[in-house]
Amino acid sequence: MKQPSDLVISLFDDALLRTASLLVPSHHREEWHREWSAELWHVRRSYSGIDDTFSWESQREITAFCLGAFPDALYIRAQPAKGIPAPVHVHGSAAQTLLWLSAALALCFVISRLLPGIEAENEAARYHVKPSALLVSEAAADSTQSSISAALYQDWKATPQRFFKELAFYRISRETADAGPVLLSLNVAHSTKNLFQLLGLPVIYADRFDDADGSLPAVILSHDTWVGSFAGDPRIAGHVLRIGRTKVRIAGVAPAGGWQLPGTPDAWLLESDAQIVSGSASRTKGYLFAQLSPRGLASMSGPGISISARNQDGNEIDLYGASIPAPVEGPWGICEFAIFLALVALPAVISVSLGESHVSSHRPSTKQRLSRILFFTAKLLLIAAIAFSASLDLAYSNTVSYSPLAECVQLLWCFTICLFGFRWAVADQRKRCPVCLRCVSNPATVGLASRTFLGWNGTEMICMGGHALLHVPSLPTSWFSGQRWLYLDSSWDFLFADSCT
Incomplete structure (x- = not known):
């Protein structure tokens, strides 16, 4: 017969098992409790001995056995329900890779929106000089040097022209501009009012210029001057400043561009023809622009045309009319060329094969093969987009305006990022399971x-x-x-x- 102390401890052990069973999921609880109760019966039998005497050491061992039911119950509870496979921690999932690439693209894109130089390049590529516009200069002179006098411009404008339907002119002078707290030394182009219309270039922020009485001459700032001296203020139109002794009102900003009209003017002061040829200014040489008539366009067979004309003295002179191309390829054009070069050079740095496969009935389905192709294509597109944004960020990180040198830097960085990015994409694809797209x-x-x-x-x-x-x-x-x-x-x-x- 059991002693009272043995009976109390047995009840305590049974209570431990019953308490531990509450941690087990309900659909396993009864079976789990029966198994542990059976094991407890065998443990008690092994420690009870033949004489059935009470022993504290035996009871401690039995109780320790019952306490071991708690870790087992917690382990059973941690297992997933029947029919639901446990998640396996496999590195390099396709979604994770695309997420990291998208995050890198977003970062590069945000930075590109903050750099003014990138906007200047976009603007330079967006606006082009009219194909019918020519820069007229003496045949023996450099087209970048002023060679036409204001008086000759006025004489030609008053003479009927066969090949030209409109003329524009400006001359460059170095003058001081008083913009309030600072004095600026600018290359001021004293220009006819029809210059930008003839060239087909818009004036930015011109819609905000309001000078109803027309009492003040209008001046148009170059993009570099606007950014460098006026901090790119979009409300600049209408501000008054003094150039030399003349008070003028800012009418707008010229678009950025690699076309850069000769003489590198910082501002264009729009004047009437009478002001252009007044006094000694009539003998000052400048730059003459002409818009070809339909007959002139038909006679022009190349990027330039030879012109025979007469000067004010009636002597025949040889002139040359050169087109004003826009040498700005634009960021998209540079990126497309860099991607093409990277794709051509890719087989030289890595094998483009994605691997063979044994003939087997367990090969991926059509849907899985399509997913693999789409995943590889998505990686290439994201890398190309990252190369586009990152190359712009690197090229224009130290400049606030358009620069031909920045275009070369952009091409170099875009090609480098695309080449090594595509190389990584191929190497990564070769180590991904064709079925689940995880890295082996x-x-x-x-x-x-x-x-x-x-x-x-x-x-x-x-x-x-x-x-x-x-x-x-x-x-x-x-x-x-x-x-x-x-x-x-x-x-x-x-x-x-x-x-x-």
């Missing part, structure tokens, strides 16, 4: 290097989802030159029972 892992060396031509020797990696093995030869041979995928059948499933399919 657990590399293992198989075979002996001394038996390369008698047996397979290389590295074997496995998809932790249980879909395929990747065999990469250490030395390419005629019968095993590239990596191969071996798709696993259902007989391998017991090794990946907890893996996501």
Whole structure:
């Protein structure tokens, strides 16, 4: 017969098992409690002895056994429900890769929106001089040097023209501009009012210029002057400043551009023809622009045209009319060229093959193959977009205006990022399971290097989802030159029972 103390401890042990069973999911609780109760009966039998005497050491061991039910109950509780596979922690998922690339693209794009130089390049590529506009200069003179006098311009304008339907002129002078707290030394172009209309270039912020009485002459700032001296203030139109002894009102800003009219003017002071040729200014040489008539366009066979004309004295002079091209390719054009160069150079830095596969009934389905192609395409597109934004950020990080040098830097960076980015994309794709698009892992060396031509020797990696093995030869041979995928059948499933399919 059991002693009272033995009975109390037995009830306590049973209570421990019952309490631990509450931690077990309800659909496993009864079965779990029966198994532990049966084990407890065997433990008690092993410690009770033949004489059935009470022993504190035996009771401590039995109680310790019952306390072990709590860790077991917690382990059972942590297991997923029946029919739901436990998640397997496999690195390098396709979604994670695309997320990181998208985050890098977003960062580069945000930075590009903050750099004024990038907007200047976009603006330079957006606005082009009219194809019918020519810069007229003496045939023997450099087109970048002023060679036409204001008086000759006025004489030609008053004379009927066969090849030109409109003329514009400006002359450059170095003058001081009083913009309030600072004095600016500017190359001021004293220009006819029709210059920008003839060239087909818009005046930015001109819609905010309001000078109804027309009492003050209008001045148009160059983009570089607007950014450098006026901090790119979009409310600059209408502000008054003094150039030399003349008070003028700012009418707008000229668009940025690599076309850069000759003389590198910082501002264009729009004047009437009478002011252009008044006094000694009539003998000052400047730059003459002409818009070709339909007859002139028909006579022009190249980027320039020879012109025979007469000067004010009636003597015949030889002139040359050169077109004013816009040498600004634009950021998209540069990026497209860089991507083309990177794709051409890619086979020289990496094999573009994505690997062979054994003939098997367990090969990926059409949907899985399509997903693989779309994933690879998405990586290439994201890398190209990152190269576009990042190259602009690097090229214009130290300049606030358009620069031909910045275009060269942009081309170099865009090509470099695309080349090595595409190289990474191909290498990454070659190590991704064609079924689940996760990176294979657990590399293992198989075979002996001394038996390369008698047996397979290389590295074997496995998809932790249980879909395929990747065999990469250490030395390419005629019968095993590239990596191969071996798709696993259902007989391998017991090794990946907890893996996501």
